[in-house]
Amino acid sequence: MMNRITFDGIKEKSFKSISKHINENIKKNNSKFNILIEKFNYDKNPNGGLLENVPITIKDNIFYKNHIASCASNILKNYRAPYSAYVVEKLLGEGAFIVGRTNMDEFAMGSSTEYSIYGPTKNPIDPKFVAGGSSGGAAASIITGIASIALGSDTGGSIRQPAAFCGAVGYKPTYGVFSRRGLVAFSSSLDQIGIIGNNVGDIAKSAAVMNGKDPHDLSSYLDRELKHLAEYDFDSYEGERKIIGVIHDFSDTPISKEIENSYKKLISELNKMNYEVVSIFPPFLEYSLPLYHILANAEAASNLSRYDGLKYGLSNNEGNYFERVKKARTEGFGREVKRRILAGTLITSEGYDIDLYKKAQKLRVLLKKNYDVLFSTVNFVLMPTTPTSPFKLGEKINDPIAMYNNDAFTTIANIIGSCAISLPLGTTSGGLPIGFQLMAAPKEDAELLKFSYKLMKDLG
Amino acid sequence: MKKLRIDKKLLDKMCDLAKLDHDPGEEESLLKDFGEIMAMIETISNVDFPMKDERMIFHQVINQFSSTKKYECDSEQIIEKFPHKRDDQLLSPPVSGNNDE
DSSP states (O other): OOOOSSSSTTTTSHHHHHHHHHHHHHHHHHHTTEEEEOOOOOOOSSSSSSSTTOEEETTBBBBBTTTOOOTTTTGGTBBOOOOOOOOHHHHTTTTEEEEEEESSSSOOOSSSSOOOOOOBBBBBBOOTBBSSSSHHHHHHHHHHHHHHHEEESSSSSTHHHHHHHOOEEEEEETTTSSSSTOOSSSTTTOEEEEESSSSHHHHHHHOOOOOOOOOTTOOOOHHHHHHHGGOOOOOGGOOOOOOOEEEEEEEEOOOOOOHHHHHHHHHHHHTTTEEEEEEETTTTTGHHHHHHHHHHHHHHHHGGGGSSSSSOOOOOSSSSSHHHHHHHHHHHSOOHHHHHHHHHHHHBBBTTTTHHHEEEEEEHHHHHHHHHHHHHHHEEEEEOOOOOOOOOOTTSSTHHHHGGGGTTTTTTHHHHHEEEEEHHHHHHHOOOOEEEEEEEOOOOOOHHHHHHHHHHHHHH | OOOOOOHHHHHHHHHHHHHHOOHHHHHHHHHHHHHHHHHHHGGGGGOOOOOHHHHHHHEEETTTTTTOEEEEEOOOHHHHHHEEEEETEEEESSSSTTTOO
16 A cells, blocks of 8 residues: 655656556555545646656645536535646646545645545545545545645645644645645635645655746745755755754643654654754744634635635525525535634624734734744744644544644644645554654745755654 | 624524524534634633734824824824815825925
8 A cells, every 4th residue: 555656766667657556556545545536537748847757636626727626515516627726737847647636624624634525534544543634635645655746735734734644744835935826715815735745855846846936826936946956966955053943841732642752752863863952932822723713714704705606616596696695605515614604704793803803913913023033043943743643533523623723733834924844753652643843934945845854864 | 802692693693694504403513613613713812912002003104294203193183283284185295395285
């Protein structure tokens, strides 16, 4: 099952042999773990290039022209993308090919891929456990050897958390590194397309291809340092001495003992290897979750108001306009999406405590300033990716707060718009993967990737 | 800070605004979840940092004709103190000394 596909020697292999390998892995794993929602009829990409023969999967909320992009929701069940996402065009332009679309939590709202109309994706290491979410299908497609690179989206940890739960590498870039054109909007100020892969080198090469200034997304920008990683020799990276900020006090965070111990063991390893490690208190970490949910839900309520059963997807002909819209939305959205829309509607309603939303916006600015100061002192912040190891299927599905707590360490990077990467940190005593997260200042993506490569090499 | 009670009336109002219906059988659990989510969200009201008076933030203006003079006042006072007015209408500042306006 674990015969993964890395970039090593992939150009020299025949497309036929890669395709055969993928098909065997799909046959062996897909029905067992529910990874791909749809396998595409792919062929060798005639465009040669940096990513020749590289198989990729795309999350069900990323557009690939004329293919369904349903966001794992009833409301968009048969919706076909009218154009390809900017990043998809970039990857196809360099010779990659798309194997299929992967399972996810509906509209990327969730941490276990259980809120999908297609059913949950199971953890490929142990199918009794969740694969994480919302990009659970993407992470599982890497581990099961269905793709070399999986595109996902990360609004509050949806790339990094499933990567950690499945034992993969998950990279959430700085806001704007990848154009969001062709990504279905959940929370526009927090959403970013990200990459899950087998190793840092593969991810860096793909990121170099995907980055660019897209005239259709004014928040996107060209990162020349990142572009250089396309041909970069990572083994040559020495780098000046980097300072890593670590947390010693988890009293305000709901972290499991097992994760805390693994994290502390990692810190002592780093000390032994002469890395420069300093103790920090990440500012307002304990408030990042409520802050995230105010911003994300308010934006989600607004973004998802476009699904009225008239312009997109699910529609009906019953009753007047209002009745039709209400019926389409009621039947089209799942329970978690409805919960978040209702919360977002309340937060932005006249009559509700308006100070809360204003306070959240101010806190976001304050947080950003605090992290700017922090990143002028340390180069990276090292945290566990998740507060717990993978949990059992169904364990948290009826407890939204317990589900949200999975994002305790990941939302902060989205709130301040910085880059972060989840790297594998071995397994629990039960053999389930766990991960740790490195976060860097905004626009330090190239340095983060180079350093992560070195760190993984040093950690063996 | 004023907090709203999460009850059926509020839930129905939000559903109406969000153009959603809910299954009567699910009402109780939806109310419970909704209440818990809002309680979690409202913990940010515990963050202790100065919240300036909104009017001071949005209506703090600098007199363009005297960079040292700063007004900190509400909108009515700004209108009152505006340097160029005619018949209670605010006028744009003169571009040269010869401009009568």
